[in-house]
Amino acid sequence: MDGKYFHHALKFRKEVCIGCSHCMNVCPTQAIRIREGKAELMDNYCVDCGKCYRACPVGAIIVEQDDFSQIFRYQQRVALIPSVLMGQFPEEVSLTQISSVLMELGFTHIYEVEHGVEVLRDQIVSYMENHKDNKPLMSAFCPAIVRLIQVRFPTLTENLVHLKPPLEIAASFYKQMLIDQGNEEDEIGIFYITPCAAKIAAVKSPVGQDDSPITGVINMDFIFNKVYTTVKKGFIGKNTCQIPDMAPLKSTGVTWSATNGEAANIPGRTLAIDEISNVIEFLEQLENEEKQDIDFLELRACDESCAGGILTSSNRFYTVERMRNRAAFAKSEEQKGNYRYTSPGSVVQYTDFLRDNARVGSIQPRSMDKLDEDIAQAMKKMKKVHEIMDVLPYVDCGLCGSPKCSSLAEDIVQGQAQMNQCIFVQKRMEQQGTLKSDDSMQIMKQIWGAEKFQDNNNQNV
Amino acid sequence: MHFEYQIEGGNFTRAGFASSEIKKMMKQLNVDLGIIKRTVVATYEAEVNVVAHAYSGTIYVDFDEEKVVIKLVDEGPGIDDINQAMTEGYSTASSTVREMGFGAGMGLPNMKKNADDLQITSEVGKGTTVIITMFFAKSEQ
Numbered sequence: 108m109d110g111k112y113f114h115h116a117l118k119f120r121k122e123v124c125i126g127c128s129h130c131m132n133v134c135p136t137q138a139i140r141i142r143e144g145k146a147e148l149m150d151n152y153c154v155d156c157g158k159c160y161r162a163c164p165v166g167a168i169i170v171e172q173d174d175f176s177q178i179f180r181y182q183q184r185v186a187l188i189p190s191v192l193m194g195q196f197p198e199e200v201s202l203t204q205i206s207s208v209l210m211e212l213g214f215t216h217i218y219e220v221e222h223g224v225e226v227l228r229d230q231i232v233s234y235m236e237n238h239k240d241n242k243p244l245m246s247a248f249c250p251a252i253v254r255l256i257q258v259r260f261p262t263l264t265e266n267l268v269h270l271k272p273p274l275e276i277a278a279s280f281y282k283q284m285l286i287d288q289g290n291e292e293d294e295i296g297i298f299y300i301t302p303c304a305a306k307i308a309a310v311k312s313p314v315g316q317d318d319s320p321i322t323g324v325i326n327m328d329f330i331f332n333k334v335y336t337t338v339k340k341g342f343i344g345k346n347t348c349q350i351p352d353m354a355p356l357k358s359t360g361v362t363w364s365a366t367n368g369e370a371a372n373i374p375g376r377t378l379a380i381d382e383i384s385n386v387i388e389f390l391e392q393l394e395n396e397e398k399q400d401i402d403f404l405e406l407r408a409c410d411e412s413c414a415g416g417i418l419t420s421s422n423r424f425y426t427v428e429r430m431r432n433r434a435a436f437a438k439s440e441e442q443k444g445n446y447r448y449t450s451p452g453s454v455v456q457y458t459d460f461l462r463d464n465a466r467v468g469s470i471q472p473r474s475m476d477k478l479d480e481d482i483a484q485a486m487k488k489m490k491k492v493h494e495i496m497d498v499l500p501y502v503d504c505g506l507c508g509s510p511k512c513s514s515l516a517e518d519i520v521q522g523q524a525q526m527n528q529c530i531f532v533q534k535r536m537e538q539q540g541t542l543k544s545d546d547s548m549q550i551m552k553q554i555w556g557a558e559k560f561q562d563n564n565n566q567n568v
Numbered sequence: 569m570h571f572e573y574q575i576e577g578g579n580f581t582r583a584g585f586a587s588s589e590i591k592k593m594m595k596q597l598n599v600d601l602g603i604i605k606r607t608v609v610a611t612y613e614a615e616v617n618v619v620a621h622a623y624s625g626t627i628y629v630d631f632d633e634e635k636v637v638i639k640l641v642d643e644g645p646g647i648d649d650i651n652q653a654m655t656e657g658y659s660t661a662s663s664t665v666r667e668m669g670f671g672a673g674m675g676l677p678n679m680k681k682n683a684d685d686l687q688i689t690s691e692v693g694k695g696t697t698v699i700i701t702m703f704f705a706k707s708e709q
Binding site for chain 1: 569584587588591592593595596597598599601604605608609612631632633704
């Protein structure tokens with residue numbers, strides 16, 4: 108198979124994995140197999156959506172995280188926080204309180220990611236004007252979706268809006284502002300508090316860019332626990348550290364990462380679709396049809412978008428409710444003229460800089476469906492896949508260690524699996540006398556591990 | 569490699585199944601993405617035409633290393649004047665069909681535009697046969 112393309116933030120811990128296959132069964136891109144009683148990730152198929160992380164009953168899948176102490180390598184330590192972080196907490200916890208905990212942890216600056224979305228929205232609108240032939244244009248906001256399109260819907264890569272997500276825009280702006288204030292570039296560390304694994308992967312190996320202005324990533328659950336512990340201990344309001352003056356986030360920014368946050372702010376006919384299986388179903392259909400009159404698609408991998416990210420702690424429906432309440436409040440303040448955005452250090456002053464830096468390079472298709480680079484070879488393999496499919500039962504039971512009969516057929520053709528891994532094939536062979544009972548037991552042990560077939564085994568039950 | 573798919577007249581819910589299968593196989597064969605796109609658009613259009621106009625139909629798909637030939641044979645009213653039907657905007661679709669977003673009179677011209685080769689034969693009162701041929705080598709279009 109091809110070389111490694113992706114950095115993955117999801118890591119499978121073999122020593123913890125019990126080979127239960129829950130992850131394999133929920134993976135929307137069929138990227139997981141079971142071998143010798145352990146889940147294995149096929150790197151090139153994984154889009155970091157995190158469904159497996161949620162399905163794992165024993166915590167064998169973890170989200171890698173940069174060591175927190177690395178922030179102290181920098182003199183200017185910026186925490187980039189998404190609006191979803193604020194939405195994690197009950198309304199009585201204020202942004203000032205959250206900020207004060209972040210400052211005590213060691214950050215010197217705190218900035219909300221979505222301050223730049225107005226600049227981004229204008230960029231999207233002019234991008235749409237210039238790319239009318241690629242309708243419907245699709246948001247590149249969610250990195251799991253960008254990867255999904257590259258892998259599963261390669262014909263749609265040119266429909267992606269080739270603009271940086273708000274996170275990258277906020278990071279570029281803040282870094283530039285600190286440089287303009289006289290800081291050296293290598294003294295600045297920009298750290299993003301992430302609600303999901305896909306954004307970590309996107310920072311570590313950005314698509315369509317050489318590198319990211321973001322120095323490191325900190326998982327949101329870690330920060331949530333720190334803040335909530337402090338809140339529970341009642342320390343709130345007694346902090347001694349100085350909280351920086353923060354411009355309030357506009358209503359558009361507050362809900363930008365929620366479902367319909369983008370779509371509602373883009374002119375024309377727009378649709379917002381969340382949850383990766385819904386997105387796959389929709390794109391599958393879209394690929395068949397000739398150009399449509401949809402102008403813009405907002406596509407998000409998680410249910411309820413970023414509020415449903417795998418590193419969030421609060422129930423996603425409460426989170427969305429809080430974000431909407433906050434947006435409504437912001438809107439009324441904006442209308443009263445209470446919010447001002449013209450102070451030095453406002454993103455508005457960097458509009459030109461951000462406009463010049465908003466584009467990403469080309470986003471390449473990387474179809475993972477191809478059976479072979481060479482069409483003649485691929486044709487042979489495809490024939491074989493169909494021959495094998497005629498024998499397999501179409502049950503998708505997963506007992507062979509592949510998630511579907513069709514994935515087993517492809518695995519066999521690629522030399523990664525054997526026909527007799529199928530339990531139905533085994534039974535037939537046993538009856539015909541071509542496979543001994545001992546041998547079929549051996550095959551099952553190779554897939555599921557010997558432990559699962561021991562007598563009186565109460566482990567993991 | 570040979571495949572067959574049945575099409576049920578009037579059932580738009582299932583329209584697109586054959587196009588999806590063909591698309592999937594072309595991706596497996598590592599065919600150029602632009603060619604896949606054109607194939608799927610032409611086939612889907614042809615499939616929808618059968619659903620919209622005919623009583624029933626069959627799609628015969630034949631792959632070899634150079635090309636895919638997609639033959640749609642339907643039992644239906646047939647096309648009286650094929651040249652007229654090839655004109656953009658010409659449509660016989662009922663208003664119900666048009667409301668569903670189909671039948672804008674772009675079907676045949678669109679198929680012609682996207683297919684490397686398109687053959688249409690028809691007998692009024694019996695049915696229509698459409699043959700779409702797509703070559704995998706990148707030189708076409």
